[in-house]
Amino acid sequence: MLVSYKWLQEYIDLAGISAEELAEKITKSGIEVEGVEKLNEGLKGVVVGHVLECEKHPNAEKLNKTLVDIGSGEPVQIICGAPNVGKGQKVAVATVGAVLPGNFKIKKAKLRGEESNGMICSLQELGIEGKLAPKEYAEGIYNFSSDTEVGQDALEVLNRDDVILELGLTPNRADAMSMLGVAYEVGAILGKEVKIPNPQPKTSSEQASDYIKVTVEAKEDNPLYVAKIIKNVKIGPSPVWLQTRLMSAGIRPHNNVVDVTNFILLEYGQPLHAFDYDKLGSKEILVRRAGNGEVIETLDDVKRTLTPDHLVITNGTEPVALAGVMGGANSEVSSDTTTILLESAYFTGGAIRKASKDHGLRSEASSRYEKGVDPERVRPAAERAVELMVELAGGEVLGGIVEADALDVKPAVVSTTLGKINKILGTTLEMNEVKDIFARLKFATSVDNETITVTVPTRRGDITIEEDLIEEVGRLYGYDNLPTTLPEGPSTPGHLSNYQKKRRLVRHFMEGAGLFQAVTYSLTSAEKATQYALEKYEPVELAMPMSEDRSHLRLSIVPELLEVLKYNNARQNDSVAVYETGAVFLKNSDGELPEEREHLAAAITGLWESHPWQGEKKAVDFFVLKGIVEGLFAKLGLESQLGFQKAELDGLHPGRTAEIFLNGDVIGFIGQVHPTMQKTLDLKETYVFELSLKSLLEAETAPLQYTAIPRFPSITRDIALVVDKKKAAGDLEKIISEAGGSLLKEVSVFDLYEGEKMEHDKKSLAFSLKYFDPEKTLTDEDIAKVHNKVLAKLEEKAGAVLRG
Amino acid sequence: MQDRLKELQIEALEKVAAAADLKELNDIRVSYLGKKGPITEVLKGMGKLSAEERPKMGALANEVRDAISGQMEGKQKELEEAAVQKQLAAEEMDVTLPGRPVKMGSHHPLTSIIEEIEDLFIGMGYTVEEGPEVEKDYYNFEALNLPKGHPARDMQDSFYITEETLLRTHTSPVQARTMEKHQGKGPVKIICPGKVYRRDNDDATHSHQFMQIEGLVVDENIRMSDLKGTLEVFAKKLFGEDREIRLRPSFFPFTEPSVEMDISCKICGGSGCSVCKGTGWIEILGAGMVHPNVLEMAGYDSKKYTGFAFGMGPERIAMLKYGVDDIRHFYTNDVRFLKQFSVEE
Incomplete structure (x- = not known):
């Protein structure tokens, strides 16, 4: 809502309060003022001039040479390029020395040999947006009415000596979508009276009811419809004061009748519509829901197909307006209109919102109806409109009342107590202070001991419960004046849950390992939603996605992490290591929410380590990432529950992929991205893992317990084995561990050889075995017993023999 | 015999002073003070001496040994110090070269x-x-x-x-x-x-x-x-x-x-x-x-x-x-x- 500071002063005395001060006060007590614009900022030296002579420029086809009386001294010669300039016009003249928007200074000049002492201005040249200028002046200079006094400040005549406050209205404050509503608000803030117009239009002896009959079928959508007839109007431009009021509020002037309806919309917040009575084609208005497939051509020349969700104004048969949204082209007021049917109606929000949404039409009228207009202003707005129309367009208002009234509204009566007010706000207000606040709001009150009962005017439909009253008290008392306290009462221990603590630990571990945390989108394409899914699920799909790329909820984090790698690679970030924790979404049966499972995923590509001047470089590989997974499990005390098993999974390299096991259950995977996928994404060798963080963090761990530092030495035996190439080191390790029993404390691989010294399908794997007995120093015999068993089992179970 | 010992002392001290490194010094130690060294050789002739002369000669021999080993000790310290200095000089490096980066990710x-x-x-x-x-x-x-x-x-x-x-x-x-x-x-x-x-x-x-x-x-x-x-x-x-x-x-x-x-x-x-x-x-x-x-x-x-x-x-x-x-x-x-x-x- 754009509020003219000058216009507002017609309803309230703002003496001594600047527009900026007012803006600050309004913001602090109720409605955010999002902008304060001085309309004449940087403008000066523009006067009203009278074009005495106008002839073609002798040397330029498109220019005119004019002689203009600017009210002081001799008339001046001005060269003017506007096609619509003409003798006798009253125009805005930027005199020599004037400054126009953009710091454009007007100087004496010679144009094609002819002297020019100023410039005749269009509205745009004075800083008014082209789309707001009346159509007839949109392409040329503006004309004042012929009775405008020459020599006076044209910016004042055009009301440019004004300041516009831009109010950011929350949906509850529909009351402030009108000048009167803003005046009430400012009145409450400043504690001042509000001057309300008191229209008393004269009516003729002819009865409106002889011209029109109103029937409302859809009474719920339209509880009140008031019709007025004005005969013998003369359509023409509005006076400058009205045009400038509209323009300052962002509405383009059209003609005196339409402008009056828009003026009342701004002043009262009550939308009106003027029909050309003679084009109506009947003597009847019927308000009803539209039929299925019924068509109306609206004022913007668009044919719109309707449904029973939409409310229409009809002439008994044909629709003549899409109620509360836009009038019909068939009954539009034009320059030859002589009889006006004026509609002032109360439509409820629902049908209007639906029509406005379905047809993508958001008009000044519909936005007010959607949020709710004041039912008590329907009649006064109509009275004020016809009074103004007669004043500006002539004609006569027909007598009598024509309306369909099924309205049942009463002001809300809400009570609260002083105790409750002070309890909620934390204040120590007295009853007279509270009463004074409601008096400023012009709400009637009655007090009975501690209880105050407030009668809320219908203009403030947002106030229905006592908390609403408390808010009014709070904001007008001033939140700055509230004491500053902290909650009292029993203390509560603040903490993270175990899960949350461990999740933070996981993040720190991943970052300590060198990975950056990424946050990607949960919504992805249908294709990517199922890629790298740990479990096969149908992805959850949006009913109405904004794009195909963001239409499904992810089942895996990896696809978006690969996009992160791709994005970075394309920007010369070749080495990237990222991880993410976040939900994946597993569809449940209809009607149930999907299961959201928190996952941890990582993706690495490029160099893992690089220390060039020492000649060290290491590209990422499977074991870099595997080491991170192992480290993570170790950090969480789950090392002994971790397992890997070779696997073939979609999108991953079949020879370089493993499933990750926790306590025997698959909870994730690790592997190289399939070379085909790498190529598609333009990635170099890339490794990923993803696992169920939920499973990991909820796994049971043994409590931390000290074990004694060994008092006896351990003894190490190294063995080099020759086995089939396909034999997994992990399997051999398992055999060794089992055979080694309690004396074997540690097994580790220390060498792998697959070179030419071996048979082609064999490899050599070397293990280091550490034996230890907490009770004594082991003898060679003790060890030999176990060690030989290990060797025997290796041969028996894996065909592994000691390398000769 | 007495003269021979004095000669040996002078000879050994000269060699000690001239020793270039620890190995050379050790060789000198072995050759003069070892069991097969010339001092021991000289002392083998002690049996021919009179009972009065024997302790005198023994004392002299010890004096000579002490003089040589004392000198050697000093020289050893000197050479060790030099060796350390040499190693340090050889190990000097450009401390302004960049260190090995620690892998470090961070929170979003x-x-x-x-x-x-x-x-x-x-x-x-x-x-x-x-x-x-x-x-x-x-x-x-x-x-x-x-x-x-x-x-x-x-x-x-x-x-x-x-x-x-x-x-x-x-x-x-x-x-x-x-x-x-x-x-x-x-x-x-x-x-x-x-x-x-x-x-x-x-x-x-x-x-x-x-x-x-x-x-x-x-x-x-x-x-x-x-x-x-x-x-x-x-x-x-x-x-x-x-x-x-x-x-x-x-x-x-x-x-x-x-x-x-x-x-x-x-x-x-x-x-x-x-x-x-x-x-x-x-x-x-x-x-x-x-x-x-x-x-x-x-x-x-x-x-x-x-x-x-x-x-x-x-x-x-x-x-x-x-x-x-x-x-x-x-x-x-x-x-x-x-x-x-x-x-x-």
Whole structure:
């Protein structure tokens, strides 16, 4: 809502309060003022001039040479390029020395040999947006009415000596979508009276009811419809004061009748519509829901197909307006209109919102109806409109009342107590202070001991419960004046849950390992939603996605992490290591929410380590990432529950992929991205893992317990084995561990050889075995017993023999 | 014999003095003082001496030995020192060459902001609650005083999955769920961070997915002044002790009264600049007293219980705090962006 500071002063005395001060006060007590614009900022030296002579420029086809009386001294010669300039016009003249928007200074000049002492201005040249200028002046200079006094400040005549406050209205404050509503608000803030117009239009002896009959079928959508007839109007431009009021509020002037309806919309917040009575084609208005497939051509020349969700104004048969949204082209007021049917109606929000949404039409009228207009202003707005129309367009208002009234509204009566007010706000207000606040709001009150009962005017439909009253008290008392306290009462221990603590630990571990945390989108394409899914699920799909790329909820984090790698690679970030924790979404049966499972995923590509001047470089590989997974499990005390098993999974390299096991259950995977996928994404060798963080963090761990530092030495035996190439080191390790029993404390691989010294399908794997007995120093015999068993089992179970 | 010993002493001392390294010195030691050395040889002839001369000669021989070994000791120290010096000189290196980089990732800036806020409120006795990102219409809207057809639903056009389920448009449903869990009893003191989704086209200031963090306190005597005090503690800790706060009336369907909190602009100190759009204030969060309908729907007696709630956007806070100019940076994960947040503040 754009509020003219000058216009507002017609309803309230703002003496001594600047527009900026007012803006600050309004913001602090109720409605955010999002902008304060001085309309004449940087403008000066523009006067009203009278074009005495106008002839073609002798040397330029498109220019005119004019002689203009600017009210002081001799008339001046001005060269003017506007096609619509003409003798006798009253125009805005930027005199020599004037400054126009953009710091454009007007100087004496010679144009094609002819002297020019100023410039005749269009509205745009004075800083008014082209789309707001009346159509007839949109392409040329503006004309004042012929009775405008020459020599006076044209910016004042055009009301440019004004300041516009831009109010950011929350949906509850529909009351402030009108000048009167803003005046009430400012009145409450400043504690001042509000001057309300008191229209008393004269009516003729002819009865409106002889011209029109109103029937409302859809009474719920339209509880009140008031019709007025004005005969013998003369359509023409509005006076400058009205045009400038509209323009300052962002509405383009059209003609005196339409402008009056828009003026009342701004002043009262009550939308009106003027029909050309003679084009109506009947003597009847019927308000009803539209039929299925019924068509109306609206004022913007668009044919719109309707449904029973939409409310229409009809002439008994044909629709003549899409109620509360836009009038019909068939009954539009034009320059030859002589009889006006004026509609002032109360439509409820629902049908209007639906029509406005379905047809993508958001008009000044519909936005007010959607949020709710004041039912008590329907009649006064109509009275004020016809009074103004007669004043500006002539004609006569027909007598009598024509309306369909099924309205049942009463002001809300809400009570609260002083105790409750002070309890909620934390204040120590007295009853007279509270009463004074409601008096400023012009709400009637009655007090009975501690209880105050407030009668809320219908203009403030947002106030229905006592908390609403408390808010009014709070904001007008001033939140700055509230004491500053902290909650009292029993203390509560603040903490993270175990899960949350461990999740933070996981993040720190991943970052300590060198990975950056990424946050990607949960919504992805249908294709990517199922890629790298740990479990096969149908992805959850949006009913109405904004794009195909963001239409499904992810089942895996990896696809978006690969996009992160791709994005970075394309920007010369070749080495990237990222991880993410976040939900994946597993569809449940209809009607149930999907299961959201928190996952941890990582993706690495490029160099893992690089220390060039020492000649060290290491590209990422499977074991870099595997080491991170192992480290993570170790950090969480789950090392002994971790397992890997070779696997073939979609999108991953079949020879370089493993499933990750926790306590025997698959909870994730690790592997190289399939070379085909790498190529598609333009990635170099890339490794990923993803696992169920939920499973990991909820796994049971043994409590931390000290074990004694060994008092006896351990003894190490190294063995080099020759086995089939396909034999997994992990399997051999398992055999060794089992055979080694309690004396074997540690097994580790220390060498792998697959070179030419071996048979082609064999490899050599070397293990280091550490034996230890907490009770004594082991003898060679003790060890030999176990060690030989290990060797025997290796041969028996894996065909592994000691390398000769 | 005596002369021979003296000769040997002079000879040995000369050689010791001339020794170039420890090995040479050791050779000298072996050749003069060893069992097969000349001194021992000389002493083998002692048997021919008289009983008076023998001890004298023995003493002399010891003198000679001591002189030689004493000299050697000194020389040894000297040579060892020289060897150390030589090694040190050989091992000298350019200390200005770069060290081996430690691999170091970092929190996403949004996580840093969220954890900072979490910790701040944990310190004030809050726990951290989370909830599903796909929500029931009931928890996302209805339980928050936004019945179907409520105009305020326009404010947050949503991603529906079915008529009754949608991607949550705010983290407030976690509040509704937590209150419900408490079965009408207080106190509730929670902070709820998480991802939320709205039908916005992604641009510099909009993102269809973003973060929110909300707080809720419900108890028997919660006042708006408590909200003001809590927000003041929060704002000063997060943005600096010198920042002022102001509460401005606003509207949210789930709170009444509703406010927005501004903090004084750090850039201009309140006199007005481009960051604060000339107002001297920067909007940080929305808040208010929990609407009685919300309390009642969650099973609280709104005559007995009151509460306050507040909510903010970590992206906005990160943008203000670090001067990030485009919200999309948080979701494209450019490592040149992420690396800038490795620094712990």
